[in-house]
């Protein structure tokens with residue numbers, strides 16, 4: 001019996017050590033807004049939704065870890081105590097009511113414990129709070145267009161080619177025209193596709209939603225930090241699927257107002273029904 005106790009103690013200690021190590025690694029994943037080499041865990045969050053997603057992820061990791069270790073412990077016990085040499089005449093027992101009740105009730109309790117925060121998170125993501133600004137993102141082969149319906153302008157956002165990148169702009173992620181939003185404001189994002197299905201995804205904000213032609217999907221985020229946050233089209237959409245990144249530049253309220261004034265001049269179209277200017281040549285020249 002003491003062998004088993006020692007085994008269980010070892011398994012539990014090893015498990016706690018590994019999980020604690022994982023938690024530390026998760027907490028120290030460095031820069032925001034983009035993935036980094038040797039990154040472990042999720043990209044650091046910059047919105048309340050992503051904070052909750054990360055909490056839920058870590059919560060699940062503990063449960064999964066505990067279950068895996070428990071099953072491993074049982075397997076080790078079986079291997080050590082009930083092999084043919086250690087246990088030459090096996091028991092003929094086939095039923096044990098108490099154990100059968102336990103292995104039915106305990107998984108149900110675990111699933112309910114997971115379901116409650118899971119649904120809470122789902123509703124938090126889906127119930128869009130009163131929006132401060134609205135941006136419509138349209139996925140096109142192969143770039144994004146952002147329109148600010150309240151301001152009546154729209155512009156295209158194309159990936160920067162290597163020759164055009166400035167220092168600090170990440171390869172395959174930086175774009176010519178960032179989507180600009182103010183910090184600490186609820187941004188409602190309307191998402192649609194102009195040709196095929198794309199997907200609008202920004203990991204730091206915890207958002208990923210399909211851009212479907214003929215339909216408008218909506219999601220929201222509230223960026224809590226200033227900076228540039230990158231994402232990518234996350235639905236296979238054709239040849240240049242990998243080259244239509246998303247860059248969201250979160251700025252202060254003051255800078256946002258300044259940007260709006262300048263953007264209105266730069267992108268304004270006198271005719272609302274006119275299609276947005278599309279830089280097809282830049283896409284094709286890749």
Ligand SMILES: [Cu+2]
Nearest residue numbers: 198199233237
């Ligand atoms: Cu796409």
